Amino acid sequence: MTPTDFLRSRRSVPSRLLGDPGPSTDQLHELLQQGLRVPDHGRLAPWRYVLIDRERGAGLGERLAQRLLETDLQATEAALDKERGRFVRAPLTVTVVCTPTVGHKVPLCEQQLSAGCVAMMLLLSAEAAGFGAQWLTGWPAYDREVMNWLGLGDEESIVGFIYLGTPQGAGPEQARAALADKLSYYAG
Ligand SMILES: Cc1cc2nc3c(=O)[nH]c(=O)nc-3n(C[C@H](O)[C@H](O)[C@H](O)COP(=O)(O)O)c2cc1C
Helix, strand or coil, X not given: CCHHHHHHHCCCCCHHXXXXXXXXXXXXXXXXXXXXXXXXXXXXXXXXXXXXXXHHHHHHHHHHHHHHHHHCCCCCHHHHHHHXXXXXCCCEEEEEEECCCCCCCCCHHHHHHHHXXXXXXXXXXXHHCCCEEEXXXXXXXXXXXXXXXXXXCCCCEEEEEEEEEEECCCCCCCCCCCHHHHCCCCCC
């Protein structure tokens, strides 16, 4: 497949379809390194990773279920089960964290965009290596308590959870925007 064919056809694999094997340690380090090759205004490197393997993900899921109950006493058993399983779907989940330099002349949003590029680059790296990946957030990405569990500092934020594994199927293709609907020209 040419790089152009790859970019034309790339797509995420839903996390429920990401099975074993996950990347080996060497493969993972390669993917994570490729993920850091992103545009970065001011060379601030405003990003880092926190890995969640499936075993630790099971424990984290229990804590998520407890947390959900604290915040929503009406939470159904199905909702609690979903939390328990949130980080065991795929062999590995990579948390992409934005670590901004606060007060820097490079605006915060540019630092967050660079961190978003890390997430996107990691998707591409994983797909190029034959793995499947999906970028998810959900309430845990925005919950301060969950951020504390993952070791985030006050200024840090979660850009997304990148689920990684071997595709067990393709999942439905998403409708893609037509360029004609998204393109205009500056008319002077
Ligand atoms: C920042 C961000 C957060 C996302 N969070 C979720 C999510 O929590 N749940 C979900 O179903 N899709 C979420 N998505 C969408 C999926 O990652 C993705 O759009 C979908 O799997 C199709 O991906 P593809 O266009 O790469 O094929 C999110 C996307 C982004 C960019």
